[in-house]
Amino acid sequence: MRRILLLSFLSLALVGPAKGQGTARTQADTRIQREVLKVDDERGQAMLKLDLATLDRLQADSLVVVSAKGQVLDKAQYMEQVRSGSMKFLTWAMDQRRFHIYGDTVIVTGRATSVMEVQGKINRTPRRFTSVYIKQQGQWRLVSHHSTVIAEQ
């Protein structure tokens, strides 16, 4: 809990308050941000540990993932990449997370610097992502994730 609050504080300090809907930040938004951050971090830990049960629970059945290579994957295909080890996270790191809060839908953007092993190749290239979380029956679930390689400017 302490860690989550700290992360929440850090992400606020780094990127400023979420301004979903263009309105002032409310207490409810702060709570939502904390909940989504927790689920996002749980998902990261599950990726590192190859904890498929947790990933299954935190990712919607109709999840749509667009990889940094522009591939479209459904939940089964994405989970298979994790299960088979063809996509492996060696570390899980992200920063510049920004939360766009629209009630029960939250859009998270950020930069991922996780070290990955993709089909046996180590990949350290920073990527920009957009994740969409939706709350259904009391649980935040990832419904969409899109990753893009950050090109050198």
Place this chain on the structure above:
Amino acid sequence: MITIRILLLSFLTLGFVGPARAQGTAGNQADAEIEKEVLKVEHQKDEALRNRDVAVLDQIYADDLAFVNARGKVITKAEHLDEIRSGQINYLSREQEDYRVHVWGDTVVLTGREKSVLEYHGKVTRLPRQFTTVYIKRNGKWRYVAHQVSPVVDQ
């Protein structure tokens, strides 16, 4: 209840804003209606991009738009509109296909492939790109709240 329906569409948008052709299984009527509404806004947005109609884009784009371009750069609504106004982004043709629409009540996730020919800061690009777009209904209107693009890399 979670209701999801995937709609596959294939069409050329250059000068064409016709009825969407759905393939695959039918979802419920409410979702079908939502798909129709969102695709209508998506086509209006595309037409506005072609015509560099910043006023229309300003209405469709949420103020807090989360936009990540194909170079992995975060762009604000103001910056994006400015790129269009100034001609730094110039669509020479717009072609999109393989639309998939995921309906989550008042949130819709749209994925698809773009083969538009684009002039970006003076450079012409023809590379196919895969996109994810999120629409959310606020005060009775579908607003474009998030968009991210990735170049499609040969496997």
